[in-house]
Amino acid sequence: MQRIALNTPYLIFVGDETRVTYAKTGRGIVDWRREHCAGQLRLSGEACDLGLPDMSVAEASSAGVGSLVVGTALVGGSIPPPWVATLAEAARAGIDIVAGLHTQLASIPELAAAAAAGGARLVDVRTPPPDLPVGTGKKRPGKRLLTVGTDCALGKKYTALQLEQDLRAAGAKADFRASGQTGIMIAGEGVPIDCVVADFISGAAEVLSPDNEPDHWDVIEGQGGIFHPGYAAVSHGLLIGSQPDAFVVCHAAGREQVEGWPHMPLPGIGDVIERTLQIGALTNPGIRCVGISVNTSTLPEGERREYLARLGKRYGLPAVDPLFTGAAAILDNL
Amino acid sequence: MQRIALNTPYLIFVGDETRVTYAKTGRGIVDWRREHCAGQLRLSGEACDLGLPDMSVAEASSAGVGSLVVGTALVGGSIPPPWVATLAEAARAGIDIVAGLHTQLASIPELAAAAAAGGARLVDVRTPPPDLPVGTGKKRPGKRLLTVGTDCALGKKYTALQLEQDLRAAGAKADFRASGQTGIMIAGEGVPIDCVVADFISGAAEVLSPDNEPDHWDVIEGQGGIFHPGYAAVSHGLLIGSQPDAFVVCHAAGREQVEGWPHMPLPGIGDVIERTLQIGALTNPGIRCVGISVNTSTLPEGERREYLARLGKRYGLPAVDPLFTGAAAILDNL
Numbered sequence A, B: 001m002q003r004i005a006l007n008t009p010y011l012i013f014v015g016d017e018t019r020v021t022y023a024k025t026g027r028g029i030v031d032w033r034r035e036h037c038a039g040q041l042r043l044s045g046e047a048c049d050l051g052l053p054d055m056s057v058a059e060a061s062s063a064g065v066g067s068l069v070v071g072t073a074l075v076g077g078s079i080p081p082p083w084v085a086t087l088a089e090a091a092r093a094g095i096d097i098v099a100g101l102h103t104q105l106a107s108i109p110e111l112a113a114a115a116a117a118g119g120a121r122l123v124d125v126r127t128p129p130p131d132l133p134v135g136t137g138k139k140r141p142g143k144r145l146l147t148v149g150t151d152c153a154l155g156k157k158y159t160a161l162q163l164e165q166d167l168r169a170a171g172a173k174a175d176f177r178a179s180g181q182t183g184i185m186i187a188g189e190g191v192p193i194d195c196v197v198a199d200f201i202s203g204a205a206e207v208l209s210p211d212n213e214p215d216h217w218d219v220i221e222g223q224g225g226i227f228h229p230g231y232a233a234v235s236h237g238l239l240i241g242s243q244p245d246a247f248v249v250c251h252a253a254g255r256e257q258v259e260g261w262p263h264m265p266l267p268g269i270g271d272v273i274e275r276t277l278q279i280g281a282l283t284n285p286g287i288r289c290v291g292i293s294v295n296t297s298t299l300p301e302g303e304r305r306e307y308l309a310r311l312g313k314r315y316g317l318p319a320v321d322p323l324f325t326g327a328a329a330i331l332d333n334l
Helices: A019-034 A057-062 A080-091 A109-118 A156-169 A181-187 A198-208 A233-244 A269-282 A303-315 A328-332 B020-032 B057-062 B081-092 B109-118 B156-169 B181-187 B198-208 B232-242 B268-282 B300-315 B328-332
Strands: A010-015 A037-043 A067-070 A096-100 A123-124 A143-149 A172-179 A215-222 A246-252 A261-263 A287-296 B012-016 B039-043 B067-070 B096-099 B122-124 B143-149 B173-178 B215-219 B246-252 B261-265 B286-296
Touching: A010 B215, A019 A037, A019 A067, A019 A181, A037 A057, A037 A172, A057 A080, A067 A080, A080 A109, A080 B109, A109 A123, A109 B198, A143 A233, A143 A269, A156 A215, A156 A328, A172 A181, A198 A233, A198 B198, A198 B232, A215 A233, A233 A269, A233 B232, A246 A269, A246 B156, A261 B067, A269 A303, A269 A328, A269 B268, A287 A328, A303 B081, A328 B300, B012 B020, B012 B081, B012 B143, B020 B039, B020 B067, B020 B181, B020 B246, B039 B057, B057 B081, B067 B081, B067 B198, B067 B215, B081 B096, B081 B109, B096 B198, B109 B122, B143 B232, B156 B173, B156 B181, B156 B215, B156 B246, B156 B328, B173 B181, B215 B232, B232 B268, B246 B268, B268 B286, B286 B300, B286 B328
Parallel strands: A010 A037, A010 A067, A067 A096, A096 A123, A143 A215, A143 A246, A172 A215, A246 A287, B012 B039, B012 B067, B067 B096, B096 B122, B143 B215, B143 B246, B173 B215, B246 B286
Antiparallel strands: none
């Protein structure tokens, strides 16, 4: 297995985090994979409630929980000492510990000892699996859709998850393929493509969406942006390794510069479509753009439909906001 | 310092390698940086002679040698036990050990102990420096030329070194910038760009060719190929991080498939020029192609000049074989 693979069901660890935005990872898992969640572990009554049954480590162990997943983002990236005791208790009970922090879990001696004693794994979802191959460029059976973007952080993961859900609801075979840490926690497997060594990016993308049935869709979470000054290389490797039949361009209404790079103007949606078609043709000459997915939350509610209609007309493609209009129009175009 | 930086002068270690092709790294260092080479260390009289004075470790130590550089490629990538004793002797004498092998030098206990005792560094030129930044995309002062290619292994390093030499001979300020392991050993510094984590490729390229005087040329060694199914992502990140004013396309006469990827046809030189211009414009809208550099060694000697003339006419660019015609025609076009 060259992909990270997590043991379910999950116990979502919230700690004493009271701020909803910092518990976004846990929230995402509950939103998209409620069926993988056995319960939540909160260290205080004020901590965020994800709507799951509260569970102690002992209860989780009896319930057959496979992984304790740290569902909070940590400023500074390290684990507060009071949390370590609880994680160590779970590891001693044989429950895997899963996190996506800068600090490697195994570098915390108490945790490493507990995992060894309990036979649990410490899984850092930012650490790629070993022995990834170099990309072959060979066509694989199965259909693939990749979400790309004018920038980072504008809905590539959300759009892919929504399309997976819609495809399944329509009776199609479909799997979300996670290329980033939060996506991997949600899907229970994947490859953190931006953490892979340069020579293996497209090979990792090939591993991420392996051979499948001819009518099966892999819906692959995009990363970065093909015009991004920092992350374009990641996007390029993910694109040619994914060899998508179809792609959706994600955008955030009103964004005009690359987020965090104020000197870099955002590329146009048309530029992203053209460049993605050019590069993607290397491994799939049949690649086509099937839609535009926009986060319109910055626009007044009354203007969103008109904005999307204008965009759709301009590019001759369905333009949706998955949160506001759903993504059905893109599905119809598949 | 975010680049690997080696201590000179070098003692080139040849071991008992008798096959010239396997001593190519040592050969390259002598060819391009004779002034950095104090001597060679051969473990048998039959070993390749690089034309340097033979030196023992004791002699090298008295001569003030900074690094013992393993100048041979090893099938399997690990160091034969009889060699380890000599490397350990050098490390104990305070001489850095430099190699580009799959085996990490520090993983050999005898060598790790010797280096600690002698205060020597064990430098793996395939290990990128820590704390590389994410690419900014900001324009840096100084001029830059990047060698790109229709494929791997067709002269991108050689062409860059030749252009550095010619620029210097013409009185210009120029530095070869090494992006691969052999190049780093030759230049004495650089960043192994293909070993960098995906998110930091363009940032590593920015570090590789930092701010410089307005009339100074960085001649940057290219990697991979922008149409390569395995390594295109590396080429993309190196291109936008290098923000070259000028690039040279390298090619091997007669090659028709990607080497090692027999199912992938080689891209045309024109395709590589067009795609490099498109992608490179992100960080340097003034980017232009200044020449074509071809390894014509597979052609009969009598046909080479005509082949180059035909190519040059077709693309409206100087076409050279640095080994056969020199690279002066490209310099004239800079």
